[in-house]
Amino acid sequence: MNLRVDSMSGHHKKEKLLMNILWELQDRHGYISEHMLKQVSVDQDIPIARLWGVVKFYSMFRTEPQGKHTIEVCGSPSCVLNDGTALVEFLKKETGVGKLGGTSKDGLFTLYKVSCIGCCDGAPAMLVDGKAHTKLTTERAKEILGKFKGKR
């Protein structure tokens, strides 16, 4: 099935693009639940199976409740060359998430290792709630996390 031709008929019927709809849901609720998708399915007239397919395809869409702050640490070669591997290990310990993709017991942090966040000139780098932090050392990372811990 060629989706490009298949989807011609649906154009203009929809006000908003699906990607942006899904992002708005996630921005508001922190993740995208089955319940929310059912609503999207009805509103947008898109089968729920297709919606699941889309949500599961994109790594930044979360389908489970997340920690209060999401940390995405970069695993690209540039970051690996600048002690990025040590940073990942440090973040794992410091946040207490246990494993990558996990959430800390206090529900404060969820940690992911991601492909490349385009901050190679400031390697090693991470995104915390979408904001870039570059030229990290373990001390700096500790300081940044400390601020979030303090805010609780």
Next chain:
Amino acid sequence: MQILRETRLEALEKAQKLGADAVLELLEKRGLEGRGGAAFSTARKWKTCKSAPADERFVVCNADEGEPGTFKDKFVMKHNAETMIEGMLICAYVIGAKRCYIYLRGEYEYLRKRLLEQIDDVVKRSGVDVTIEIVRGAGAYVCGERTALVQSIMGYRGNPQYSPPNITTCGLWGKPTVVNNVETLTCAAQAILFDDWDPKIRLFSISGNVTKPDVYELPLGVKMSSIIDIAKPKNKLKAMSFGCFGGIMPVDPEMAVTPDTICVEKCQHGAYSVILIDETNNVVDIAISIASFYAYESCGKCTPCREGTIRILDLLKKVKRGEAVPKDLDTLRELAAHVNDTSLCGLGQSAGNHVLTSLLHFRKDYEAYMKGGAGERAGENPQKRQ
């Protein structure tokens, strides 16, 4: 820097005065090529789109820069987004589009707010009846591939599609669509307005074991030695990588950086990202990082890429653990060549490059890990071996 020159809506004005056909001629004369990696003539792309029969056409700005080591589009969007937006409006004028999209990668979310304001401002000031909408990507590298990008904008999984039909004649919702890179659209506006615009200048993203990682503007054909001088490495360099797809190559200071020299064999030109690797590293570690990238980002459409990238990563980790035997290296090479040969899109076709090149040039690094692990174990229990 040439890329930072602002056109302040004068390029659009000039384009409107010249008319669509003259703009295409001018761009052809200026020699503008796509800056996303394929280096296709921009004028020809726009012309094909314009002449395809349709009641509606679209312009898409590909801001899904995801290649590890590449950050030049972020640089352009941070410092000269207005000119990029103007480039989109010029393209819309030339091909006759009313709706434009910017596909912004999810990792650059922090650029979005300001970009929205700039879009509003530029479109309002230009007075043209065109809408520009930002589509937010969500972490899929493969969506930088234009057929996958189009799928993603339409709300599907970002799987690359067979071509033909080409996006330029049958893209978004089956309509002719121009998909251009951030840098290309910015350059389009500049090439139209400035007579002294130089087509040979490229943005280089330089990173790795260097003290001055940054975006630099350098002419095509620049010697590797000059790049090294600018980047100021910490230690003696051992290897370089032109993004993940370029493989891991030995550093050759005499090499002139042109599309021909970057390409290992039939690979794409790439976006001129240079990752410099110094002697303190074992190349296998970098190969593992690149292999994890491919295994993570493979969209799963083609079996060789989906399964092969995972097996490549497994084998590389086996090498690092010191458990590999020489035959494993042969398997690695075969597997990498197979994935490259049998995948549909650029991601899969380059997913073995790092293995092929590193095995060819840095076999000693592999052997060091193999000896380290296997050698020691052999020493522990020599009798068992006999």
